[in-house]
Amino acid sequence: MQYHIRPMKLADLDAIFDIQASVYHSDLLESQAFYENRLQLSANTCWVATTEKNQLLGYLISYPWIRTFPPALGEVLATLPEHADSWFVHDCAISPSTQGLGVGKALFITARNSAIEQGFRHSSLVSLAQATHYWLNQGYIAVDNTPQLTEKLAAYGEGACYMHQEMTV
Template sequence: MPSIRPLRPADIPAVLDIQAANYPADLLEDHAFYANRLELAPEHCWVATDAEDRLRGYLIAYPWDDGLPPVLGAPLKQLPGAASTWFLHDCAVHPEAQGQGVAGRLYRHAKGQARRARLRQGRLVSLSNAIGYWQRHHYQPVPADAALKAKLAGYGAGACLMQRPLDTPDAEHA
């Protein structure tokens, strides 16, 4: 069973390795991106480690507003002051640890922190191959107008903005 702890700056190289093992090259974000999100929202950035303290997965999230998602890979100067949304930016698991419940454990832990922070809804941009996974966690697609479609194009073909209220219980076996 993995342990969950806050992301540390020294963890970012391992995060980059896990990211590279899970995503195509055109969606990879750099060290500065993760350092930026960790600096802005350390209480919403988590890692799962094994008994030897090796990173098995990570989850990057932060408070956001109800508008459009941020530009993929772009640094943020600050978070919105009136944030009511928990924006789950990324959750990935090392290939050796996939299928062991790491993502679900990270998600439940991080969602609990979002609830404690009194964020009311969760939002994320799902890649096309993960939409079903997020639907099992009660996320539903947000209807896309022209502005949202333009923003989602930067996340890859078939990307979908999804949301859910944070007070809804999760599916038991997602």
């Protein structure tokens, strides 16, 4: 299957919600307001993979953040942190019908290269328990939990792990 990676648009949100609902438990689903907010604040760090007929296969939401702690799940923000020092990968989800075809990796590489071009040299993310192995294979390492971090991660579900990596060109 051929696909291409392009910047996310507001018109993609309905298809994104369909993918989100097909891969996540209902208590992890984020609102339309959340996605609109991240697109408004950081459109140049949000990506989709589509077929030639513009069928959405997957998406990646990311934005500048501070590496110390992850943002709260689903929180709508007034602004991004003024002194953001990390490229935060908030969500990368692939339609179940196209998993295993390299779509996620292509989205990640495109987004990562763009983040490096924007000057980011550090990346962070919250891995859900079932995805930790995948992110370890992408070069991320787990951050040691503190009580404050454990409290932040609780909303992401049991076994969620805050991870980071230094990015090189």
